[in-house]
Amino acid sequence: MLEFKFDTQLLIEGHDLSEDKIHDYIMDNIAGDCLLAVGDEELIKIHYHTNTPWKVLEYCASLGEIHDIVVENMERQSQGLQG
Structure with missing residues (x-):
């Protein structure tokens, strides 16, 4: 079993974004x-990778426009199922 099961990916588009912050x-x-x-x-x-992808989405949405959002369940993928 994975410790963090959701692979969360997205783009944030905005102004004055900081990778480090x-x-x-x-x-x-x-x-x-x-x-x-x-x-x-x-x-x-x-x-x-997290168990709370909605927190990542909520935070990122506070910084700018988010798009190209993908949240996949890696546990399902490891079982040969669609994530």
């Missing part, structure tokens, strides 16, 4: 692992 906030406030927060001041790609 976003990374630090997520790591400090939302349990999970395998965080990637990469991009520039106008577009950041997020990839994170």
Whole structure:
């Protein structure tokens, strides 16, 4: 069984975005692992494994427009099912 079962991915589009601030906030406030927060001041790609993907979406939506959202259940995928 996976400790964090949801693979959460999205793009944040906004102004004055900071990879470091976003990374630090997520790591400090939302349990999970395998965080990637990469991009520039106008577009950041997020990839994170967590059990509470809605918290990631809520936080990211507070920073700008979110899109290309994918939340997949990795436990189902490991069983050969669609995530």
